[in-house]
Amino acid sequence: MKKDAKSTKKKSRMRLLHQYYSYTGFYKFVGKSVKKAIIPILLFIGAILALDYFVLDLNxxxxxxxxxxxxxxIxxxxxxxxxxxxxxxxxLFIxxxxxxxxxxxxxxxxxxASYLGGIVSYFGGVGITKIPAVHRAIEVNMAKHIKNTRKWGGFxxxxxxxxPIPYAMTSxxxxxIRFPFMSFLMFGLLRFVRFYAYALVIFEMV
Structure with a gap:
């Protein structure tokens, strides 16, 4: 009975999270981000192939x-x-x-280096909040990003x-917004996954 209650509670929580992210547009945001990401990746691959074939030996x-x-x-x-x-x-570095x-x-x-750079950016964000004039300027320029981070946090x-969106801006x-630092460190570890996944393709190309 206890297991069933826990399972039901977990499903209810997942359902509520799903509804929240659907309602706030998180899935739509991810979809748009993926679409935007695909174009630069394809352009980068095309540029490398064209450069290698027509201009110089990339190797x-x-x-x-x-x-x-x-x-x-480097x-x-x-x-x-x-x-x-x-x-x-x-x-390019990969x-x-x-x-x-x-x-x-x-x-x-x-x-x-990317992971540690994100940590530097995180503390840069923390430091910005202590300088009112800079904080106001940054909040205007990054208003949408900050708003989304407040809404969706870890996701x-x-x-x-x-x-392939600037990780520094997210950091x-x-x-x-003073997102919990330990959670930030944990989620940021996925940066390693990104580099190894991209290397599988880029290493074959070059």
Whole structure:
């Protein structure tokens, strides 16, 4: 009887969550995000193939980069990007890792840099709330993102970690609303899943 009661309670809670996310437009938001994400991914793949076929040997270019610049320098640049607004597409760095001496090792370092960059962005969001003028400006520019983070919390962080949308912005919004830090760390681990999943495709291409 107790198990049945627990099972019913769990189903009721899941049903209520489903209704809430349906009512607030979470599923629609995810659908739009996926559609938006697919286009840049396809464009990126097309650009790489076109660049490799018509302009230059991409393999040679990536090998040149690995021979010219130190891995520490490249990963530092990526970490800086992921700590700000995710200005440089991670796919470029994943392609670099694929041509490095130790692809999985450097891919893991990139994923860790992205994860740590999200933490820096989170605390950046927390810090912003302590500067009224900056806080007001950021809330205007990121109003929709902050509103969505308040509504959907952890689920939006999961989407930000997995989909090719700037993870830094999601992290900043999480910091601004003071989303529980330990939960943020846990959901952010999905960033590693994203990097390994994308590497399966990009490593084959380059």
């Amino acid at each position: 040679k270019l990536l090998i040149t980069v690995t021979e010219t610049y130190s891995p520490a320098g 990963i530092s640049v990526f970490f800086a990007s992921e700590s700000l607004l995710g200005l440089i597409p991670p796919e 392609a670099w890792a694929g041509k490095s001496a130790y692809p999985i090792f450097y891919l893991s370092l990139l994923a860790a 939006l962080i999961i989407v930000g970690a997995l989909l 900043i919004a999480a910091g601004i």
